[in-house]
Amino acid sequence: MPVAKAESSSTTPTPRGRGRRGTRASGDDRERAILETAERLLEERPLSEISVDDLAKGAGISRPTFYFYFPSKDAVVLTIVDRLVAESGGSREEIITALAEGGPQAGFRVGLENLYAAFRARPGVVRAGTDLRATNQEARDLWAQVMEGWVADVTAVIEAERARGAAPPGQPARDLAIALVQMNERAQYATLLGESPSLEADRVLDVLIDVWLRAIYGTADPG
Amino acid sequence: MPVAKAESSSTTPTPRGRGRRGTRASGDDRERAILETAERLLEERPLSEISVDDLAKGAGISRPTFYFYFPSKDAVVLTIVDRLVAESGGSREEIITALAEGGPQAGFRVGLENLYAAFRARPGVVRAGTDLRATNQEARDLWAQVMEGWVADVTAVIEAERARGAAPPGQPARDLAIALVQMNERAQYATLLGESPSLEADRVLDVLIDVWLRAIYGTADPG
DNA sequence: GACTCTATCAACACCGTGTCGAGTAAGTCA
DNA sequence: TGACTTACTCGACACGGTGTTGATAGAGTC
Numbered sequence: 328m329p330v331a332k333a334e335s336s337s338t339t340p341t342p343r344g345r346g347r348r349g350t351r352a353s354g355d356d357r358e359r360a361i362l363e364t365a366e367r368l369l370e371e372r373p374l375s376e377i378s379v380d381d382l383a384k385g386a387g388i389s390r391p392t393f394y395f396y397f398p399s400k401d402a403v404v405l406t407i408v409d410r411l412v413a414e415s416g417g418s419r420e421e422i423i424t425a426l427a428e429g430g431p432q433a434g435f436r437v438g439l440e441n442l443y444a445a446f447r448a449r450p451g452v453v454r455a456g457t458d459l460r461a462t463n464q465e466a467r468d469l470w471a472q473v474m475e476g477w478v479a480d481v482t483a484v485i486e487a488e489r490a491r492g493a494a495p496p497g498q499p500a501r502d503l504a505i506a507l508v509q510m511n512e513r514a515q516y517a518t519l520l521g522e523s524p525s526l527e528a529d530r531v532l533d534v535l536i537d538v539w540l541r542a543i544y545g546t547a548d549p550g
Numbered sequence: 551m552p553v554a555k556a557e558s559s560s561t562t563p564t565p566r567g568r569g570r571r572g573t574r575a576s577g578d579d580r581e582r583a584i585l586e587t588a589e590r591l592l593e594e595r596p597l598s599e600i601s602v603d604d605l606a607k608g609a610g611i612s613r614p615t616f617y618f619y620f621p622s623k624d625a626v627v628l629t630i631v632d633r634l635v636a637e638s639g640g641s642r643e644e645i646i647t648a649l650a651e652g653g654p655q656a657g658f659r660v661g662l663e664n665l666y667a668a669f670r671a672r673p674g675v676v677r678a679g680t681d682l683r684a685t686n687q688e689a690r691d692l693w694a695q696v697m698e699g700w701v702a703d704v705t706a707v708i709e710a711e712r713a714r715g716a717a718p719p720g721q722p723a724r725d726l727a728i729a730l731v732q733m734n735e736r737a738q739y740a741t742l743l744g745e746s747p748s749l750e751a752d753r754v755l756d757v758l759i760d761v762w763l764r765a766i767y768g769t770a771d772p773g
Numbered sequence: 774g775a776c777t778c779t780a781t782c783a784a785c786a787c788c789g790t791g792t793c794g795a796g797t798a799a800g801t802c803a
Numbered sequence: 804t805g806a807c808t809t810a811c812t813c814g815a816c817a818c819g820g821t822g823t824t825g826a827t828a829g830a831g832t833c
Contacts, residue, residue, distance in 0.1 A: 357811090375685045378789060389813050394791065458684035462598045471746055478747045497770065502757045505747050509740060510733030510761075517732060523694055524701045524728050534725045538733075541764045547720065580780090601820065612782050617822065777832080785824075793816080801808075 345397075345406045358396050360386035365403045369451035374404060374458050401463050408456040408466070412473055415445035426484060431493070431549050434484075435536050443515055443532065450519045457516065474512070478504045485543055494544050507539055568620075568629045581619050583609035588626045592674035597627060597681050624686050631679040631689070635696055638668035649707060654716070654772050657707075658759050666738055666755065673742045680739065697735070701727045708766055717767050730762055 364385030368377050379400050383393040397403050421441055426434030446453050459466035481504035488494035497503065514535060517525035526534055540547050587608030591600050602623050606616040620626050644664055649657030669676050682689035704727035711717035720726065737758060740748035749757055763770050 353811090373684070379791085380789080388811095390790090391792080391814080392812050395811065399791085461596070461681035461684045467745075475747050498757050498760050501747075502749055502753060503761070505749055506733060506737050506757050506761055508747075509736040510729060513732040513736035514729050522690075524698050524724075524731075526725055526728055530725060534721050534729050537721050538726070538729055538761065538765045541768060542761045545764060545769065547768075602822085603820080611780095613821090614783080614823080615781050618780065622822085775833095777830100779828105779830085781826105781828080783824105783826090785822105787821080787823100789820085790818085791816105792818100793814105795812105795814090797810105797812075799808105799810085801806105803804100803806085 345402050345409065357386055357388060357392075360388075361393065361396055361403060362407060366407060366449070366452065369404075369407075369455050370449065371451070374400075374455040401459060401466070404452075404455050404459055405463075405465060405469065407452055408459075408469065411445065411449065411452055411456075412469070415442055416476075422480060422484065431488070431540060431544065432536065435539055436532060439511065439532055439535065442511075446515070446519060453516065453519055474508060477508045481508055488543065493549065497545075503542060507542060510538065511535055568625050568632065580609055580611060580615075583611075584616065584619055584626060585630060589630060589672070589675065592627075592630075592678050593672065594674070597623075597678040624682060624689070627675075627678050627682055628686075628688060628692065630675055631682075631692065634668065634672065634675055634679075635692070638665055639699075645703060645707065654711070654763060654767065655759065658762055659755060662734065662755055662758065669738070669742060676739065676742055697731060700731045704731055711766065716772060720768075726765060730765060733761065734758055 361382055364382050365377070368381060368385065377400070379393055380390050382400065382403060383390045386393070397406075422434060422438030425437035428434075429437065456466060456470070460470060478501065482501045485494065485500040485503060489496060489500065514526055514531060516522075518528055518531045525531075537547050540549060584605055587605050588600070591604060591608065600623070602616055603613050605623065605626060606613045609616070620629075645657060645661030648660035651657075652660065679689060679693070683693060701724065705724045708717060708723040708726060712719060712723065737749055737754060739745075741751055741754045748754075760770050763772060766772075
């Protein structure tokens with residue numbers, strides 16, 4: 328597919344990724360209303376108990392009109408999750424700088440803390456995104472891509488720490504990174520949703536970082 | 551609800567937990583046929599793409615007749631998962647004996663190997679059980695109970711190893727156990743389903759055990 | 774040969790999704 | 804001004820899935 332060539336900017340319909348085929352008028356309000364309704368309802372009940380009609384009603388439109396703005400309920404959720412992921416993405420680079428400034432413990436803590444903070448405020452959205460992976464390939468792909476990004480970052484950090492002699496050799500850095508990132512995903516999700524068993528919200532970071540440091544440095548108290 | 555009082559044992563219809571309200575006759579075959587159909591289809595496609603009609607057709611009965619044997623599609627899956635969990639449950643106690651006989655590395659490896667082996671043969675069932683947690687409270691409860699069992703076992707082992715001086719003190723044993731068990735759940739699931747990123751099937755145990763040993767003993771090569 | 778209990782299914786009621794086609798209202802420009 | 808376009812709206816429908824009802828057939832007592 329060719330990249331859209333620059334069009335006359337004045338009347339260009341602006342096609343937003345997963346949203347509606349381009350428009351410009353007051354329909355923007357409706358689109359926002361749908362997204363806001365979805366975010367609100369997702370904090371009240373799981374995705375499977377929210378119908379397209381609920382979203383339409385909440386946005387003050389009829390069900391067919393909903394389909395003018397989004398191709399499906401899934402697309403709404405993916406749009407919301409996309410944004411949440413984008414918000415949290417900024418914190419990834421913060422790991423690197425925090426590592427350089429504060430050493431390993433502080434670095435990892437800052438990184439994981441920021442990440443966790445981004446999701447903590449909207450557990451319903453996190454749950455919806457997770458649930459969606461059961462039925463939606465696009466949701467699986469999106470999440471796989473997010474995980475791949477974190478794994479790549481962590482792999483790089485581990486390799487750097489080994490190169491400068493701060494961490495001993497061991498399992499391949501990428502393998503270690505995969506296991507640790509997956510542990511975090513699962514543990515933080517369980518804590519966020521209040522599963523049992525799960526780590527207490529105010530202990531989860533302490534415990535996870537302890538495992539990270541021991542796995543990477545061989546001690547809970549490196550340099 | 552009062553517990554059913556002991557009935558005359560001769561003609562008691564035998565109510566099986568999640569299956570049909572009691573009977574005895576040749577309908578047993580049908581019940582088995584439904585379960586077998588479900589197991590077969592689950593290795594072909596995800597639960598969300600299997601309808602009650604598919605299960606009924608596969609068992610050679612009509613859709614309403616299906617409901618004579620099971621109250622819902624979910625109940626069929628829960629029955630299958632129940633059994634798989636029961637099969638895998640035997641391996642739990644093997645951790646303890648293997649630990650006593652072969653020391654920490656061998657003990658954990660045998661334990662996790664057996665566990666993994668039980669699930670490896672039926673990834674479709676594992677996926678169905680996981681997917682089901684998105685919509686089904688009973689599935690969440692069942693899984694929570696399974697996790698709780700493993701966490702309890704691992705907690706006991708960690709405490710025993712600390713008591714005999716083989717493992718140093720650190721994070722509360724239960725917290726450590728939760729994080730490690732969750733890591734295993736997530737990592738083994740990802741490997742089983744071939745997600746990306748995920749650990750290679752022939753490396754997953756090496757990597758996970760390495761993290762376990764470092765987290766528990768502070769070294770990848772304890773006594 | 775009346776009675777019971779298992780087993781079966783056609784027909785139905787219901788709900789959620791997604792589409793179609795007929796609009797209306799606001800803007801553009803001849 | 805009035806023909807034309809574009810954004811937007813929704814009633815009505817078709818479809819596919821779930822779960823229930825009620826009628827019935829056969830096998831097993833007694």
